[in-house]
Amino acid sequence: MIKISPSILAADIWRLGDEVRKIEAAGAEMLHIDVMDGHFVPNITFGVPVTACIRPQTNLILDVHLMLSEPLKYISAFSKAGADIITFHVEADSNPAEVIAEIHRLNKRAGLSLKPGTPAEAVYPYLKDVDMVLVMTVEPGFGGQKFRMETMEKLSDLSRRCKKMGYPVDFEVDGGISAVTAPVVIENGANILVAGSAVFGQPDYSAALEGLRGKR
Numbered sequence: 001m002i003k004i005s006p007s008i009l010a011a012d013i014w015r016l017g018d019e020v021r022k023i024e025a026a027g028a029e030m031l032h033i034d035v036m037d038g039h040f041v042p043n044i045t046f047g048v049p050v051t052a053c054i055r056p057q058t059n060l061i062l063d064v065h066l067m068l069s070e071p072l073k074y075i076s077a078f079s080k081a082g083a084d085i086i087t088f089h090v091e092a093d094s095n096p097a098e099v100i101a102e103i104h105r106l107n108k109r110a111g112l113s114l115k116p117g118t119p120a121e122a123v124y125p126y127l128k129d130v131d132m133v134l135v136m137t138v139e140p141g142f143g144g145q146k147f148r149m150e151t152m153e154k155l156s157d158l159s160r161r162c163k164k165m166g167y168p169v170d171f172e173v174d175g176g177i178s179a180v181t182a183p184v185v186i187e188n189g190a191n192i193l194v195a196g197s198a199v200f201g202q203p204d205y206s207a208a209l210e211g212l213r214g215k216r
C-alpha cells in the first residue's frame with residue numbers, strides 16, 4: 001500500500017494546527033517534518049518544540065527528516081518529542097551504525113537518506129538494519145524544486161536489492177513528487193511518498209492525495 005507523508009514545509013505555518021487536522025481528515029497516513037540546521041543544508045526550519053507541539057494533536061505517523069550535520073546528538077530529543085520514524089543522512093558526520101542503534105534503542109523506526117549525488121553503495125552496509133530508505137529526488141534544503149529523474153536508477157537498484165535479500169525496508173521519496181512523478185517513483189519501488197507543494201499548495205487536500213495515489 002502506498003502511504004503519503006505531506007511535508008509541513010509547504011503548509012501555512014501560521015495555521016499549522018488547522019493544516020495538520022485538515023490533512024489527517026483528508027486521508028494522509030503520515031506527516032513529514034523537515035528539520036534543517038543551516039549547516040548540513042543551506043536553510044533553517046523547525047525542530048524539537050514544533051514536533052512536540054504537533055504530537056498530542058494528531059494520530060498521523062510523525063516522519064521526521066533530519067537534515068543535520070550531527071544527527072546523533074538529537075535522536076533522543078526527537079524521540080521524546082514524539083517522532084515515530086527518524087530519518088538522517090548517510091552524508092552527515094555521525095556514524096550511521098551508531099545513529100541507527102540509538103534510534104532502535106529508543107524503540108523508533110530508523111530511516112537512512114541519501115542525496116541525489118550519493119551513490120547507492122553508500123547505504124548498502126546499513127540495509128539490513130534500517131526500517132526505511134529515503135531516496136532524495138531533489139537536493140535537500142528547499143521545497144518546490146524539480147524532480148530529478150536520474151535518481152530513479154538508484155531507487156530501483158536499492159529496492160530490488162532489499163527485495164532480493166529479504167530485507168523488510170520501506171522506500172520513501174522526497175522532492176518534486178506530484179501526480180505526474182508519483183507513478184514513476186512507485187514503478188521504481190517507492191511505497192512512501194513525501195509531498196509538500198503538491199498537497200499543501202493545493203485548494204483541495206483530498207483531491208491532491210488521491211491524485212498522488214493515481215485515483216484522479
Ligand code: DX5
Binds near residue numbers: 141
Ligand atoms: C526538501 C525537503 C522536502 C520538501 C519537499 O529538502 O526534504 O521534504 O518539503 O517539497 P516538495 O514536495 O514541494 O518538492
Ligand code: ZN
Binds near residue numbers: 007032033034174194
Ligand atoms: Zn524531507
